[in-house]
Amino acid sequence: MSRGVRPPPEHRFSRRDVVAGLSVAVILIPQSMAYADLAGMPSHYGLYAAALPSIAAAFLVSSPFLQTGPVATTSLLTFGALVPMAAPGSGEYIKLAALLALVVGLVRVAVGLLRIGWLSYLMSRPLLTGFMSGAAILIFASQLPGALGSTAPGTGVLSGAAWALSHPASWDGAAFVLAALTVALIVGGRRYHPLFPGVLVAVVGGTLYSVLAGYPGARVGDIPAGLPEISLALPWSRIPSLVLPGIVIALIGFSEAASISRVYASEDRERWNADREFLSQGAANLASALSGGFPVGGSFARSALARLTHASSRWTGLVAGVAVLAFMPFSGVLTGLPRAVLAGIVIAAVWSLFRPRELAGLWAFSKPQALIGWTTFTLTLALAPHVDHAVLLGILTAGAVHLWREVQLEVTARRDGDILHIEPRGVLWFGSVPTLEDALLEHLAREQGVSRVVIHCQGLGRIDLTGAWTLVEMLEEIRGSGIAIAVAGIPEHARRVFHAVGEERWRGSPVEPITRELAQ
Numbered sequence: 001m002s003r004g005v006r007p008p009p010e011h012r013f014s015r016r017d018v019v020a021g022l023s024v025a026v027i028l029i030p031q032s033m034a035y036a037d038l039a040g041m042p043s044h045y046g047l048y049a050a051a052l053p054s055i056a057a058a059f060l061v062s063s064p065f066l067q068t069g070p071v072a073t074t075s076l077l078t079f080g081a082l083v084p085m086a087a088p089g090s091g092e093y094i095k096l097a098a099l100l101a102l103v104v105g106l107v108r109v110a111v112g113l114l115r116i117g118w119l120s121y122l123m124s125r126p127l128l129t130g131f132m133s134g135a136a137i138l139i140f141a142s143q144l145p146g147a148l149g150s151t152a153p154g155t156g157v158l159s160g161a162a163w164a165l166s167h168p169a170s171w172d173g174a175a176f177v178l179a180a181l182t183v184a185l186i187v188g189g190r191r192y193h194p195l196f197p198g199v200l201v202a203v204v205g206g207t208l209y210s211v212l213a214g215y216p217g218a219r220v221g222d223i224p225a226g227l228p229e230i231s232l233a234l235p236w237s238r239i240p241s242l243v244l245p246g247i248v249i250a251l252i253g254f255s256e257a258a259s260i261s262r263v264y265a266s267e268d269r270e271r272w273n274a275d276r277e278f279l280s281q282g283a284a285n286l287a288s289a290l291s292g293g294f295p296v297g298g299s300f301a302r303s304a305l306a307r308l309t310h311a312s313s314r315w316t317g318l319v320a321g322v323a324v325l326a327f328m329p330f331s332g333v334l335t336g337l338p339r340a341v342l343a344g345i346v347i348a349a350v351w352s353l354f355r356p357r358e359l360a361g362l363w364a365f366s367k368p369q370a371l372i373g374w375t376t377f378t379l380t381l382a383l384a385p386h387v388d389h390a391v392l393l394g395i396l397t398a399g400a401v402h403l404w405r406e407v408q409l410e411v412t413a414r415r416d417g418d419i420l421h422i423e424p425r426g427v428l429w430f431g432s433v434p435t436l437e438d439a440l441l442e443h444l445a446r447e448q449g450v451s452r453v454v455i456h457c458q459g460l461g462r463i464d465l466t467g468a469w470t471l472v473e474m475l476e477e478i479r480g481s482g483i484a485i486a487v488a489g490i491p492e493h494a495r496r497v498f499h500a501v502g503e504e505r506w507r508g509s510p511v512e513p514i515t516r517e518l519a520q
Helices: 015-038 053-060 072-082 091-111 118-120 125-148 157-166 174-190 199-215 236-267 274-290 300-308 315-334 339-349 356-365 368-384 387-407 432-444 466-481 494-508 511-519
Strands: 067-069 295-298 410-415 419-428 451-456 462-464 484-488
Touching: 015 067, 015 072, 015 125, 015 199, 015 300, 015 315, 053 067, 053 236, 053 274, 053 315, 067 300, 072 125, 072 236, 072 484, 091 118, 091 236, 091 274, 091 295, 091 410, 118 274, 125 157, 125 174, 125 236, 125 339, 125 356, 125 387, 157 300, 174 199, 174 236, 174 339, 174 494, 199 315, 199 339, 236 295, 236 300, 295 300, 295 315, 300 315, 300 484, 315 339, 387 410, 419 432, 419 466, 432 451, 432 466, 451 466, 462 466, 462 494, 466 484, 466 494
Parallel strands: 419 451, 419 462, 451 484
Antiparallel strands: 067 295, 410 419
């Protein structure tokens, strides 16, 4: 174990967890309803996705601060996956959302059980930056009509926002003021003090205004009282069409939970377990599927609140989930809550996801990495609402960039008498060997009177088996033309590869005399 790094703490329940859990629940209840709207679900289904999932995750989570439930990016991905299959808010859509949560849960549980949590690192930082920034714009656009009090025709996210902006006659001044005040309370209150209950103040104030002033705009409406029903009456025949988006949500959604856990574990000098975290997030999604919810993940804001309120164990999430369950029979008090307030809650939550400075900085840091980030960003906007497709294409772009960089082999040459020294730098594999061969033949054609060639391999970070075979075949071809050629400075990690090729093929005469001369 590294010096100064402690194993995960003992998860002992304390009174501080009660305070932290109740504080999280106060934020979780309205946020979950707002994210249900974002996912295309009736608002009260957010409570279903908040209660049992939080409880289930608490039994397996490795971080004492990570809070599970509905989150913005996962809700957007859910909407993008389901909107082509059913009308948002319909009975079929609701069942498909529960089935999607089941698929996400099974994928995450499988990853955790197989101990392949390293899959979370497949999502590179530029890819996530591009996707999150694009997703933030889409989420903001999706909430803009509600914040303005207008109803945009069609289901297009960007087109709906454009329509709302271009039709000021459809705006409702009261809705706009409510949404703006909600954003100001949450964002401004957070800057005033991290524990300022901006969400609670906005919800209570918005509900009181709606009831006392007779607000005529869109409201949450009737909320069924009682606890969620446990059921597996799902459209099982639709599973094949949900596997791919389920995998994407399982990995992309987990990146947020992984980031939270890594950051807090690093600050506290404690170790965290990615496999355990996958299991906890998988269990949460299975619980959400059973209770009629939708895919869930780890929340930055609620996890930060748990830490600020001095949560001492993973049972904080259990307290939060139980508090949501206890609130459900009384959820009718939110019937009059204006939807503009919910829109403001979502807008305030995604405020920090848009990272233009980080996107712009990619160009100065690395042009290939900038290509990944900006391509993913552009595709996220262009393919909306099918943002899962944008993620897949972003991963393919990252793979293509990596492949291109692997092929780029830098080759320099210098001459010492009749000996030509070739110094490649990079990775030698079957895709980059032709670059070395072309450079060698070009220098041989240019340098007259060369009788011997030495290829220095110290600058090669990796040599794979195919690269070694191809290199040896190239050496034999050049020897056949009457030029002695030697390989020098083979990295230690590559010696086994060359031995596998056959030591006699690359160390026999006339190579050996040259090697001895170089050593003297």
